[in-house]
Amino acid sequence: MSADTKKSNIDIEHAFNTQYGYKAQSIASAHARVNLIGEHTDYNNGLVLPTLLPLTTNVAAAIHSSVPEDTVVVCSTFEEQEDSGRAVGTTHTLSLLEKKRGMWTDYVIASLREVKKHIRGPLPGLALYIHSSIPAGAGISSSAALEVALIRVVKTLLSIEIGDMTIATMAQRAENEYIGLPCGLMDQMVISLAFENHALCINFYDQKQPSYEPAPLFKNHVFLVVFSGISHRLAEGDGGYKTRFAQCQEACKQLHIASLSQLSVQDLQSHTLQDTILCKRVEHVVQENKRVRDAYAALIDGDIQVFAECMNTSHISQRDLYQCSIPEIDILCEESLAHGALGARITGGGFGGAIVLLVHEHKKEKLRNAILAQHKEARILAELTVP
Template structure:
């Protein structure tokens, strides 16, 4: 979906009353009656733990104050009607019993895929009318698609009293993206959108799917976390995810483990010595060390030593740049210019080859660091980046 202006409060992922009123009014104009309710689900940014999810490892995302918002009403006639305020075109009308995976590559595949996944799991969803809008930036690696899936899943769960837990909603949303849309994502994005708690990061074990909410009250420590959207996506990223996944699987096979999560950090050097392929060796080094960084950062946050997280972010970026090789000039420039201007640490976040970076700064220095990054981009002839604070926000919830 096309990004719109931010429509959330400064402290949590709840749409303003104006946004709620607008989606309700538009819904009534489209469908001739008001919705049964309005729901919101946030995008996310990942603090640490990149490419570790499909290795059964650890990740640590937080919800953004940017949300997908859905006004929804029940139907019992097998009809699914979908409309987006952010995409040109009218209402998309489908029949729930004719939904088929990989049949439509457009935006409507995301909410339609959720309906399909719920029905495939045996849940009664006889139809619905939906009107959607989103303030989650698209193409920035901030999980705009997961927000769209989760808000749809939550609304239908509420309306049809399906009784699903938040982790179950996340799995339904992931199946929609994997099997219906055809994107082989891990479980992190949907879990963060469904399960995040305001003022916390979500420490997720991607093997057991156990969740621990870790306090991340930056304001109390005089700190800010900035998201720097480079606004670029390089074609080099096409196919990179699959290639790195295959390399990690090969590394696990040679090392005799089911997933790289099973390689202890203390044994990393010995494990690397058993790998002959240099590319596989680099991938293994990144995954095992990034899993270890997640554990270290979780410990630091639990102890309240938030500033000590900064150098680990920068260390993680070096690993992504040198070992996984998924960075790019724009992302490297964010990290270099931010740290040079006094940031505590910075790293690319998400799949790489463009998208966004995060920067941990003293709040008093946020404007200066932002100006330094913008000046560095201008000096290199890059398009101006988009910079905004990542306030740890609440997960999906009913608004009205």
């Protein structure tokens, strides 16, 4: 556990005690993640290459004897992030049987419902306090970190046997079935399984048993994660994440295959799709899988230039083929390259959110200063360096 995580746990323990008047019985945390390359491939049974960020969601919990079974009282600093007008210290009393409200509390209910399914029985009444340093809507998996942290804290509180891979699949189901977002398993899996200073190359060809291999990050180089200032909205409106998912499914149906990741780059020349949009979606997924393979090999070999080129072509593909970038993100990437970044790409589900940059350590400060000077709404979320 890092020093930052220990400090967060001490802080949240105090916050829980202040809020409820008694001590927390369990504390857990989960990191944010950034996907270095491999976007919109996980739900297409493809390859991804994410890593952890030094930002965490922390949850303190105790059994609350004053509320009935399958009920939770929760207080969170998310109220501050939402600028909801509610004072810090506001509590929500939630039933695991209620329908979603379109609030962050939906993720609490969704995650605890999965624990309830796992134990095949009711949960005792719970008190929770949640604090997160992960900004919502930035494309670095604030929702998945919350889901994993919640499952972890209840696992420890109730002494339930749940493995890390099972936690990941439970968190994914929470998002798929209750929240209604057909996300893949990447976010939850890397948050559950990865470790510091390494990326995790995950192969989702077998969705039931994904395989994964770690690779060390580059020395003397930095991955900067920059929030564009524009929050993404993956579950809202037409033409976004759900539409892309449906288009990939339709392409598989027309090509009579189970997933787009069955196709090779050579197959792109011979497929029978007539719809231009579907052709673009297919080309992105197939080429992106190849880029992940090349980027993973570049990490192993220490080849900075190959990795950076994979990042740059990945962004172009998301912009032109998958069409999940936005003009403000494109400009941010272009200007970052002009100010010394070797690689720049949108990361996360797209339609806003964050970019990830690869830069030599000695150019990091110049790049940071240039971004913040030209984009007042932008914010440096994290930097990853290897000692």
